[in-house]
Amino acid sequence: MRSRSKYGKVSALVLIVIVVVAAIIIGAVSYYYFSIPTEKITLNIYCRDFHKNAMGNYSAEYMQLNPNVNIQLTDLPFTGLYERLTTSLVGGEEVDMISGPIVWFQNWAISGYIGSIDNYLQSSPVNVTDYKAGGWNGFQYSGKQYGLPWRTGGQILLYNVDAFEEVGLPLRGPETWEEFFDWMTRLTKVDDTGRVVRYGFGAQGKPLSDFVQIGSTIAPYAWSHGSDFITVTGNVSKCNLNSSTWVEAMKFSLKVENYTTPDTLVTAVADLPAKLVSGTMAMGLTDLKAWDGCKSINATTRIGIARFPAGPAGAKCQPVVWAWLFPTAGKHTEEAFKFAHWLQESPERMSKLTPDSSATYSASNTALYQKYQLANYTKYGAIGGGDIAYMDPVNNHPKSAEVINMFAEACSKLWQDPTLDVQATLDAATAEINAKLAS
């Protein structure tokens, strides 16, 4: 009797333990699988590397205002950006928002990898007049809006005030191309042996390879004389690179190059401030970051800032505008658009997101930025390459990236070997570009 009772107690104990453990397991499993979801959504965003700090700060602020949203940022450098973004889009990566420039988005739009934002604009309208027309329209394709512009490639002219005063120039930027050329030649200084000790002008960029920097004298010159790089008539696109206006623009650029060398005319971004401060270069076409660079080298050197070229010559603008784009593979496009819209609504947020006013800038530079930055907001005015009232149709062409590269190659060939016949070289390049456009 006693042993039976002992076994009964043990059995009961074991049974209770089993039941409790089973209950715990069942409870945990039930909680994991059947608990009510919190409805927190995660936005996957690819931003640029230069504003990752600002984007990080604003993402945190947005998440605080919207507790159901989690933002995951990935910052990308410009090197290989087209390849990175294209492979990501084609690979179907679930990214909700990316930052892309005006020359790449058409192919993505045609292939259906990025979606139109017209529906979102209806529910969250933006004030289009706040944007420069060329910048806003530049991200339209086939009558649909694909991008929310947030930055333009604003270039400004920095000049060494001492050099200007030495040759008796007024302390402002040149206002016509002829004035620019005249000032550049007057500012160029050679020593007794004929060695150039001060170059009149230089632009930032990689030597002989970068369209934007190479196009700083060629494309704006041609645009301001009324010619587009590409003319689109119906379905037919035609390159005008060998027209008289572009030939004249190229010859002007080669004349400019006579007063510089390839490595001076196009100078690495990091080197340009040093050349300006040391007086090796009198005028430099660059962005506002270089202003900080000059001040950090020597705050007492007088550096002026101006539009290039100002006045009527600068009426047509920079070729590069960046926008927020929305991949079709993204899971939360509507929320991503709301976030982009929230970023755009505040001029202060917009000013911090563009590279010329990073978090390290002082208050005086922010004011300078707000005065001079070629922003996509009309309320800021513009100084720099122009007013983005207009965009060359090349920027809105599906083959824009390739034809722009081919254009840059033609310019580079002539810059590298000025003995080449300009008309013949541009004729050959135009034929190749037209073949590419027709293919």
Added chain:
Amino acid sequence: MPIKKSGLTPYFFILPGVLILVSIIFFPLAYVAYLSFHGAAFLRPNMPFIGFQNYQGLLSRGAFWNAATVTTIFVSGTVVFAFLLGLVAAVALNRRVRGIWFFRLLIVLPYAVPVLASGIAWRLLLLTPFGMVDYMLRSLGLLSTGSSLLTAPPPLALLTVTMVNVWRYYPFVMLTLIAGLQAIPKELYEAAEMDGANSWRQFRHVALPLLMPIALIVLVILAIWNINAFTAVFVLTGGGPVRDTEAFALYIYRESFTNFEFGVGAANSMILLVVGLILVVLYTRAIKKGQSWT
């Protein structure tokens, strides 16, 4: 005792190796060939069959002929100068003196350094404003202010890249030719000396003919290796200035992975493959010739 027929058993033993070869060599080759006849592009969902259109398009592109010209000059320059320099070094170091191993080691170093590292080092030496070589040349008045060997007008940039490649490959030539020189019997030199031949004539009439088989192999190997040259050119100049140093492999890379035109890139690759195969045939013939000579 009669030998038992092995039947299919040996084939089963080699089957895994064959499958690996097929999957990592033949299948990719076949797929590239397949792509070359299709309009394959990353951003296009369809891949229509277009026959020889990719090949026809290549021949009309300036960039294709530019790449072919650059590669021809690059490979010829590398083969010729690396061979000559390697031969001179091999003759100079083919001695039994104390410490010769140290000099051989020094000379072999360029070949031992990874291509990427040596490319970056040379880029830093040659580019303004910090390049030491550039600075020296400017001080001697051989380079104008602001210009650099790597951004110079043609053909200087290509010549510079070729010379860097020669620097990298001549140690291999030297090592191979030293082995060849040391295989030549001393008696032949002694016999020539007894006949009144000086050092130069001994080299010209004894060493050089006997080095021919190995020299031929070295020349063809150098050509095969450098026809696909990518890393050195990519690191040094990226194919620039403009396309002055854009070798064929770099051109294929640009078409395929920058422009995402896989069909065009595949067609270019097939052309390079044919050239490579021709060189391989020459290589096998050179080996056979070498064997028959010995």
